[in-house]
Amino acid sequence: MALSMHKDSSNNKQMDSSKYVRYTPEQVEALERVYSECPKPSSLRRQQLIRECPILSNIEPKQIKVWFQNRRCREKQRKEASRLQTVNRKLSAMNKLLMEENDRLQKQVSQLVYENGYMRQQLQTGSATTTDNNSCESVVMSGQHQQQQNPTPQHPQRDANSPAGLLAIAEETLAEFLSKATGTAVDWVQMIGMKPGPDSIGIVAVSRNCSGVAARACGLVSLEPTKVAEILKDRPSWFRDCRCLDVLSVIPTGNGGTIELIYMQTYAPTTLAAARDFWTLRYTTSLEDGSLVICERSLTSSTGGPTGPPTSSFVRAEMLPSGFLIRPCEGGGSIIHIVDHVDLDVWSVPEVLRPLYESSKILAQKMTIAALRHIRQIAQETSGEIQYGGGRQPAVLRTFSQRLCRGFNDAVNGFADDGWSLMGSDGVEDVTIMINSSPGKFLGSQYNTSMFPSFGGGVLCAKASMLLQNVPPALLVRFLREHRSEWADYGVDTYSAACLKASPYAVPCARPGGFPSSQVILPLAHTVEHEEFLEVVRLEGHAFTPEDVALARDMYLLQLCSGIDENAVGACAQLVFAPIDESFADDAPLLPSGFRVIPLDPKTVTLTCQSSAVSFSLACLYFIGIFLKRKKRD
Numbered sequence: 001m002a003l004s005m006h007k008d009s010s011n012n013k014q015m016d017s018s019k020y021v022r023y024t025p026e027q028v029e030a031l032e033r034v035y036s037e038c039p040k041p042s043s044l045r046r047q048q049l050i051r052e053c054p055i056l057s058n059i060e061p062k063q064i065k066v067w068f069q070n071r072r073c074r075e076k077q078r079k080e081a082s083r084l085q086t087v088n089r090k091l092s093a094m095n096k097l098l099m100e101e102n103d104r105l106q107k108q109v110s111q112l113v114y115e116n117g118y119m120r121q122q123l124q125t126g127s128a129t130t131t132d133n134n135s136c137e138s139v140v141m142s143g144q145h146q147q148q149q150n151p152t153p154q155h156p157q158r159d160a161n162s163p164a165g166l167l168a169i170a171e172e173t174l175a176e177f178l179s180k181a182t183g184t185a186v187d188w189v190q191m192i193g194m195k196p197g198p199d200s201i202g203i204v205a206v207s208r209n210c211s212g213v214a215a216r217a218c219g220l221v222s223l224e225p226t227k228v229a230e231i232l233k234d235r236p237s238w239f240r241d242c243r244c245l246d247v248l249s250v251i252p253t254g255n256g257g258t259i260e261l262i263y264m265q266t267y268a269p270t271t272l273a274a275a276r277d278f279w280t281l282r283y284t285t286s287l288e289d290g291s292l293v294i295c296e297r298s299l300t301s302s303t304g305g306p307t308g309p310p311t312s313s314f315v316r317a318e319m320l321p322s323g324f325l326i327r328p329c330e331g332g333g334s335i336i337h338i339v340d341h342v343d344l345d346v347w348s349v350p351e352v353l354r355p356l357y358e359s360s361k362i363l364a365q366k367m368t369i370a371a372l373r374h375i376r377q378i379a380q381e382t383s384g385e386i387q388y389g390g391g392r393q394p395a396v397l398r399t400f401s402q403r404l405c406r407g408f409n410d411a412v413n414g415f416a417d418d419g420w421s422l423m424g425s426d427g428v429e430d431v432t433i434m435i436n437s438s439p440g441k442f443l444g445s446q447y448n449t450s451m452f453p454s455f456g457g458g459v460l461c462a463k464a465s466m467l468l469q470n471v472p473p474a475l476l477v478r479f480l481r482e483h484r485s486e487w488a489d490y491g492v493d494t495y496s497a498a499c500l501k502a503s504p505y506a507v508p509c510a511r512p513g514g515f516p517s518s519q520v521i522l523p524l525a526h527t528v529e530h531e532e533f534l535e536v537v538r539l540e541g542h543a544f545t546p547e548d549v550a551l552a553r554d555m556y557l558l559q560l561c562s563g564i565d566e567n568a569v570g571a572c573a574q575l576v577f578a579p580i581d582e583s584f585a586d587d588a589p590l591l592p593s594g595f596r597v598i599p600l601d602p603k604t605v606t607l608t609c610q611s612s613a614v615s616f617s618l619a620c621l622y623f624i625g626i627f628l629k630r631k632k633r634d
Contacts, residue, residue: 021063026055031064035071089331096335100182101203101218108184163251166259169297169305170283176321177295181218181337186210191364202336202372206360212320212343213357215364219372222333222379225292225326229284231375232324233294237398238374239367240405241266243275243413248309257285262296263309266317267409269356269572269598270608271432271465273349275413276317279308295323313415318343324371336375340367352467355600377528396586397525401534404560404576407592411461412608420461431464459591465608473573473597474566480575480595481561484519484539521559532562537577556580558590563597572598 023031030053034041041049046061046068056064179185188205202219221228236242242264249261260282268275282296298318299305308316325337346357356362381394411434414420419438437458468476480487518540525534537557558580563573576594596608 021059021067023059023067024055027059030055031067031071035068039068039072039075041068085331089329089333092330098203104182104184108187111184163253163259166251166281166305167253169281169299169303170253170257170259170285170295173281173283173295173297173321173323174285174293176297177293177323177339178325180214180216180321180339180341181323181325186214186216186341188216191215191361204364204369206364207341208360210341212318212341213360213363214320214339214341215360215368216337216339217364217368217372218335218337219376220329220333220335221372221375222383223375224332225290225328225334228326228334228336228375229292229294229324231378232326232371233282233284235264237402238371239266240370240402241269241366241409243267243406243409243415253285255285257283259283261299261306265311265314267413269596270353270606271412271430271463272606273353273356274313274315275415276344277311277314278317278319280319281305289327291325291327293323293325295321297321315345315348317345336372338368338371340364352600353606356598356606373527373529373531380528392524392586394525397534399586400524400558400590401532401560403590404558404578404592404594407578407590408574408576408594408596411592412463412596414461414463423460430466431462434461434463435459436461463609465606467600467606471597472566473599474564476597477561477573477575477595478564481559481564484537531565532560533564535559535561536580554582556582556584558584560594572596 034049046064050056187208189208191204191206202217204217207214235245245264247260247262251259262280262282264278266276278298280296280298284294286292320341322339322341327335329335340363344357346354349357410418414434419436420434423433423435435458520538522536537559539555557577559577561575574596576592578590578592580588598606600606
């Protein structure tokens with residue numbers, strides 16, 4: 001009996017010693033080193049650890065196994081707590097944002113109720129009057145009241161060389177911008193499909209019944225206000241239609257802010273209209289609550305200020321008070337308010353294209369939402385939430401996307417200062433052929449003209465724009481992306497094929513049967529909301545001529561695709577691609593070609609086709625005919 005009790009007590013001691021182990025700091029440090037290398041070591045690894053570390057020799061393998069289990073559990077709980085804290089901060093900030101938006105809407109409702117009551121009173125007064133004099137007087141008083149409610153801003157002429165005059169313009173711009181961002185200066189209507197939430201891009205609204213077109217957005221990002229301001233001021237990095245932005249003058253102000261005089265050029269979206277440029281004043285300052293403000297407006301004869309540089313190939317557009325309000329958020333991050341308000345001189349474009357320049361929704365998609373998406377993308381890359389493969393840094397992949405879009409836009413617009421000159425135009429189908437005899441201007445001075453041996457070292461471009469009826473943009477771009485063999489025709493003569501062999505970036509000639517049907521799409525990167533994809537397309541088994549079939553090699557394209565999701569909110573759908581070498585470098589030269597589909601109304605789209613290559617023929621009407629026939633058959 002005594003022996004049995006002794007055995008039970010010894011077993012209890014062993015159980016207690018295995019259940020409760022007090023580790024020394026040195027033992028914990030040794031275990032943490034192993035955990036950082038392998039959070040879940042095997043049984044053999046744990047036994048090896050005991051043999052190699054003398055300080056762990058008094059601990060059993062089972063106890064070490066329990067320590068690693070507890071350590072993984074603590075790590076999981078820590079990550080979950082951190083995630084919940086982040087979500088809580090987002091929800092708190094979003095709640096604050098929604099409450100402010102609710103207050104603004106209540107003010108707007110109160111103003112509308114007042115105007116409605118006033119109009120009712122005027123109608124009753126007008127019906128009660130019996131004489132023409134009283135009626136005329138009522139109309140005059142009504143007009144005076146409306147002028148008081150919506151006064152026309154008067155901008156006295158300022159001294160073009162006076163910093164005080166520029167500061168006065170800047171302060172007026174600041175006041176008007178804030179009234180649009182947080183007030184009721186513009187009648188905003190929430191954009192369909194943009195629901196607010198902790199994981200949404202933000203609250204997006206477009207203007208209704210105002211001069212020009214305007215869009216407004218507010219959202220949350222995990223970056224500090226100064227970093228957000230730095231990103232937003234670099235407009236060419238996120239606004240794909242921005243050709244160049246030159247800061248011609250910087251004037252410091254007494255309140256710690258800066259005034260900049262900026263000249264900006266933007267691309268035309270199609271070949272059927274001229275490009276736009278802007279001459280603006282940009283004012284950067286801080287408010288009493290610590291918020292940063294970057295506001296901007298055009299300098300015109302009515303506002304006063306210096307005269308902008310003259311241009312011949314651009315249409316001067318006007319930027320009405322716009323900008324960014326960046327407020328620090330409790331717990332880190334920023335709340336961003338964005339307002340874009342422009343007048344694009346719609347009467348200077350053909351009537352069929354005017355919806356592109358009259359739509360606040362398109363402005364919101366191209367500028368306002370694009371800015372929020374870009375900041376959100378960088379924020380998630382900085383925090384490590386996005387992991388890219390292929391050994392490429394996120395900044396490098398973004399640069400590839402920007403270069404593809406920029407090259408496509410440069411060729412579509414064909415600016416003379418880039419070296420483009422007109423060779424000919426097809427009067428029937430409006431296909432334009434242009435040549436660039438200075439590839440250094442078009443591609444950058446770092447590229448040698450020896451890369452383009454044919455046609456005297458120049459680059460040919462074939463481009464066209466056309467209107468299509470009842471063709472969904474997403475469906476058309478998906479067809480172009482997935483059925484390349486049905487529309488691409490790379491047939492060139494023997495002389496051109498011989499010239500093409502010298503350049504690894506040229507488009508090789510296919511066999512007489514046309515383009516090979518076998519293609520493999522290798523993803524490189526995508527944006528946060530998967531509205532844009534960067535990918536490498538491998539076209540297998542390519543030969544220059546029928547005699548070179550034995551020497552056939554794979555061809556590679558770097559491709560940017562967007563707008564293939566019918567439910568996504570996007571300004572346009574496009575497919576842009578450029579031939580690359582198998583192991584293309586970060587600074588590899590790109591000759592982009594591709595397609596852009598822009599919806600004009602529910603049933604009409606404009607298609608811009610462009611090809612830039614040493615020798616490359618794009619059969620636009622051929623593949624459109626195939627697509628329309630297939631769509632009709634399906």
